[in-house]
Amino acid sequence: MATIGIDINIAKTILEEGNLVAIPTETVYGLAGNAFNVDAVAKIFKAKNRPTFDPLIVHVDSFERLSEFTEELPAKAAQLTAAFWPGPLTILLKKKAIISDLVTAGLDTVAVRMPRHALTRELLKSLDFPLAAPSANPFGYISPTSAQHVNQQLGDKIEYILDGGECGVGLESTIVSFENEVPKILRLGGISTEEIEAVIGKVEVNSHSSSQPQAPGMLKSHYAPKKRILMIDALERVTEDFSTYGYLGFNVFDRRFKLENQILLSESENLNEAAKNLFGGLRALDQNPNINAIVVTFVPEKGLGRAINDRLRRATAK
Ligand code: TXA
Numbered sequence: 001m002a003t004i005g006i007d008i009n010i011a012k013t014i015l016e017e018g019n020l021v022a023i024p025t026e027t028v029y030g031l032a033g034n035a036f037n038v039d040a041v042a043k044i045f046k047a048k049n050r051p052t053f054d055p056l057i058v059h060v061d062s063f064e065r066l067s068e069f070t071e072e073l074p075a076k077a078a079q080l081t082a083a084f085w086p087g088p089l090t091i092l093l094k095k096k097a098i099i100s101d102l103v104t105a106g107l108d109t110v111a112v113r114m115p116r117h118a119l120t121r122e123l124l125k126s127l128d129f130p131l132a133a134p135s136a137n138p139f140g141y142i143s144p145t146s147a148q149h150v151n152q153q154l155g156d157k158i159e160y161i162l163d164g165g166e167c168g169v170g171l172e173s174t175i176v177s178f179e180n181e182v183p184k185i186l187r188l189g190g191i192s193t194e195e196i197e198a199v200i201g202k203v204e205v206n207s208h209s210s211s212q213p214q215a216p217g218m219l220k221s222h223y224a225p226k227k228r229i230l231m232i233d234a235l236e237r238v239t240e241d242f243s244t245y246g247y248l249g250f251n252v253f254d255r256r257f258k259l260e261n262q263i264l265l266s267e268s269e270n271l272n273e274a275a276k277n278l279f280g281g282l283r284a285l286d287q288n289p290n291i292n293a294i295v296v297t298f299v300p301e302k303g304l305g306r307a308i309n310d311r312l313r314r315a316t317a318k
């Protein structure tokens with residue numbers, strides 16, 4: 001198992017040696033390595049068992065660092081970063097040669113964001129390089145929102161997990177591209193579409209579920225638990241006894257399941273709270289030995305609810 005701690009100097013040393021550290025962010029925990037060191041980046045793919053066609057997000061703490069490896073921001077990207085950085089917004093920018101093709105899966109753009117978590121910001125400030133970091137989960141599984149989640153699944157692959165407590169947002173960052181200066185949302189996430197449109201006007205959302213993604217990583221099936229998972233309306237077609245199924249509800253329990261096998265995302269119907277509880281709730285049901293399948297239900301399709309529903313759609317996709 002990895003050591004869990006709050007010592008930035010330990011994390012810094014490991015990263016400078018070209019090894020990996022799990023880091024807290026406001027969205028989910030990341031599995032970080034030196035983005036300028038191709039060997040370190042290769043270790044990320046290996047530890048996650050992630051296909052190399054799926055590019056990584058690079059994390060920075062300043063615009064000076066950003067300009068070392070990206071071209072100028074398009075005007076609307078600058079407006080968005082002014083509004084939401086540090087925070088759960090990732091933008092795609094034209095990359096410079098210092099970023100290897102492994103980070104970007106051969107694309108000419110690199111995904112970048114400035115995270116908000118204080119510990120990770122302090123760590124980034126202490127380093128001479130930015131951090132490439134995908135979510136710290138085995139490829140395809142539920143993203144981790146605590147140091148313990150990371151340890152359960154990648155603990156034997158890394159030395160150190162920087163413990164920043166539970167993630168405040170709980171959903172990955174929103175990804176926006178600016179091809180031909182036209183902003184497009186490629187992944188719904190911690191900044192809602194409404195918030196983005198309030199800054200730069202109407203934006204196309206193109207987070208299609210696809211099993212052959214043209215923007216890599218937008219895989220149809222993702223964020224999936226190990227147990228069977230189904231949408232509540234699919235229960236009608238279940239012929240076996242489902243009294244041993246678990247339920248991840250939004251704000252109300254469902255009488256068809258045992259009370260102790262149910263988790264609610266937000267009794268007060270707060271979508272931010274629901275987002276924060278989503279991955280932990282799915283994971284708890286997946287690990288509950290008394291249930292043999294997980295039933296989920298959509299939340300209202302607004303604000304962070306859109307991103308929650310996106311994750312639920314992918315988690316239940318075949
Ligand atoms: O909140 C987050 O974004 C977290 C934390 C750790 O920062 N990171 C995260 O990384 O969610 P990951 O690797 O799980 O998801 C990154 C997504 C992938 O779907 C990948 O395909 C997409 O970003 N991506 C990265 N670079 C891209 C590029 N140049 N063009 C299109 N998609 C890109």
Ligand code: MG
Nearest residue numbers: 134135143172
């Ligand atoms: Mg991920």
